[in-house]
Amino acid sequence: MRLPSLLASLALTSFLTACVATPPAEVSKGFIDGRTTDQGLAVMQAFVPAQPIGVTRGNAEMAADFLDLEFRMESGRALPVLTRFDGPITIGLRGDVPPVATSELQRVLGRMRNEAGLDVSMASAGTQPSITIEFMPKSTLRRAVPSAACFVVPNVGSFGEYMKARGTAATDWGRITHRKQATIFVPSDTSPQEVRDCLHEELAQAMGPLNDLFRLPDSVFNDDNFHAVLTGFDMLMLRVHYAPELRSGMNEAEVAARLPAILARLNPAGQGRGTGPKAMTPRSWISTVEATFAGRSGARLSMADRLIGIARAQGWNDGRLAFSYFARARAKTGSDTSGAIADYNEAARIWRNTPGAAIHVAHVDMQLSAFALSSGQFDEVIRMTDRAVPVARTHQNASLLSSLLAMRAEALEATGRDAEARSARLDSLGWARYAFGSDTQVRARMGDIASLAARGRRG
Known part of the structure; x- marks a missing residue:
C-alpha cells in the first residue's frame, strides 16, 4: 500500500508554507510561465532506462x-x-x-x-x-x-x-x-x-x-x-x-x-559482507511516525522528540534514527530555523554512512537549499544542488529533481549566471510537469520557490 503523500516531500511543503509570509502573487523576474516560453512549450520530461540502483548490503x-x-x-x-x-x-x-x-x-x-x-x-x-x-x-x-x-x-x-x-x-x-x-x-x-x-x-x-x-x-x-x-x-x-x-x-x-x-x-x-540482521522496528516508533506527520502542528514536535528517544533507546544508529531527526527538523521548520538546520544536518550525517541512502541525503540537501535560498546564501544553494541533482536523476525522482533545479535556477540568476539559470529553469519545468501534473500545481510550486529567492534577495 502506498501512502497518500510522500513523507519525504512534506517537509519542503511545510517549509514553503512557513517561510512565505505573504501569498506568492509575485514571482521573480526570471520565472517562466508553466505553459509557454519564448523558446516554445516546456515539454514534460520522462526518464529513460538507466542502470538500476544496485544491492549494497550483505x-x-x-x-x-x-x-x-x-x-x-x-x-x-x-x-x-x-x-x-x-x-x-x-x-x-x-x-x-x-x-x-x-x-x-x-x-x-x-x-x-x-x-x-x-x-x-x-x-x-x-x-x-x-x-x-x-x-x-x-x-x-x-x-x-x-x-x-x-x-x-x-x-x-x-x-x-x-x-x-x-x-x-x-x-x-x-x-x-x-x-x-x-x-x-x-x-x-x-x-x-x-x-x-x-x-x-x-x-x-x-x-x-x-x-x-x-x-x-x-x-x-x-x-x-x-x-x-x-x-x-x-x-x-x-x-x-x-x-x-x-x-x-x-x-x-x-x-x-x-x-x-x-x-x-x-x-x-x-557473502560475508556487511552487518548482521537488524531488529524489528517496534510499533511504538511506527505509530509515533504516523502521529508526527499526520498530527496537529502543536503536537508534532513532541512526537518527533519521542521518535528520537525511542530510536536512541533501541540503540539504533541507522536510517531510522536519521529519519527521526528528519521528522523533528520538519516539525521545527517555521519556528526554530537553527534547530531545524541542525537536525537536518544530523540526519544527513547518519544517512551518509548508510549504504543505499544517497537519495535520503539529496532530500536533506533540498531542505537545506530552501533555507539557504531564503537567506540569500546563493552560492551555498548552487553547491548543494550540484551534488543533489545527479542523485535525483539517478533515482528517477522528478518531484525532488524539479524542486532542486528550480532552486538552482533562482540561485544562478541571483549570482548573474542568467544563461545557466534559464536552462535549469526550463529543465525544472519539464520535470515538474511529470512530478506534479497540472499547470496550476507546477506554477504554484515554482512560484513558491521564486518567493523564497525574492526573500533572500531582500536580505
Whole structure:
C-alpha cells in the first residue's frame, strides 16, 4: 500500500508554507510561465532506462529482511505461509487509464523480466489477467481506503468485486495459500510520477513481499517513500520470492532454512559482507511516525522528540534514527530555523554512512537549499544542488529533481549566471510537469520557490 503523500516531500511543503509570509502573487523576474516560453512549450520530461540502483548490503542482513517482508503485514500481523503466483503472470489494465500508464507499465515489466527473472507480461485480449490494474478517480479510492494513495487486493478482478468482498476471508492476505488473482487500484486523476510510483510498489507487492520496513535504506518497501522506483534490493527480493527452491505454502522456518543457499547463488557478492540482521522496528516508533506527520502542528514536535528517544533507546544508529531527526527538523521548520538546520544536518550525517541512502541525503540537501535560498546564501544553494541533482536523476525522482533545479535556477540568476539559470529553469519545468501534473500545481510550486529567492534577495 502506498501512502497518500510522500513523507519525504512534506517537509519542503511545510517549509514553503512557513517561510512565505505573504501569498506568492509575485514571482521573480526570471520565472517562466508553466505553459509557454519564448523558446516554445516546456515539454514534460520522462526518464529513460538507466542502470538500476544496485544491492549494497550483505546476504545475512538481507535474509532477515526477506523473512520480515514475507511473513509480516504492515500492521504487524504475522503471515503463516509464503504465497506466490504459479506459472506466468499476466497484467491487464481497465478503467480510465492515464496516457502514461501503458508506457510506464511496459517499462517496469521489462525491468522485472530482466532484473528479477520474472515470467511476466501483458495479458492477451479477452483473457483473465493474473493482476488487473484498475484506474478510477482519487475521490472514489479515498472513500474506500482513506489511508492509501493506491493499494492491492487479492482474489478480486474489479473495484465492484472488491466492494462486495471486502472484510471477508476472500480479501484477507493472511487466509490465502496461493496467489491466483489480484487487483491494484490506482487513481486516474493524479500526476504521471504518482502513477509510476504506484505501479512500481503495488506490482511488486502484488507479486512478492507484502510488508514495508522502515529499516530498509535501499528499497521501495519502506513507508518513508524516499525511493520512488524499484531498486536492486527490491529486484533481488522478487527473484528470491520466485526461486525454484521455494513454493507457496512454506512456513517461515522452511523458507529460512533455504535462504542462505538461495542468496549465495543469486547474490554471491553479498557473502560475508556487511552487518548482521537488524531488529524489528517496534510499533511504538511506527505509530509515533504516523502521529508526527499526520498530527496537529502543536503536537508534532513532541512526537518527533519521542521518535528520537525511542530510536536512541533501541540503540539504533541507522536510517531510522536519521529519519527521526528528519521528522523533528520538519516539525521545527517555521519556528526554530537553527534547530531545524541542525537536525537536518544530523540526519544527513547518519544517512551518509548508510549504504543505499544517497537519495535520503539529496532530500536533506533540498531542505537545506530552501533555507539557504531564503537567506540569500546563493552560492551555498548552487553547491548543494550540484551534488543533489545527479542523485535525483539517478533515482528517477522528478518531484525532488524539479524542486532542486528550480532552486538552482533562482540561485544562478541571483549570482548573474542568467544563461545557466534559464536552462535549469526550463529543465525544472519539464520535470515538474511529470512530478506534479497540472499547470496550476507546477506554477504554484515554482512560484513558491521564486518567493523564497525574492526573500533572500531582500536580505
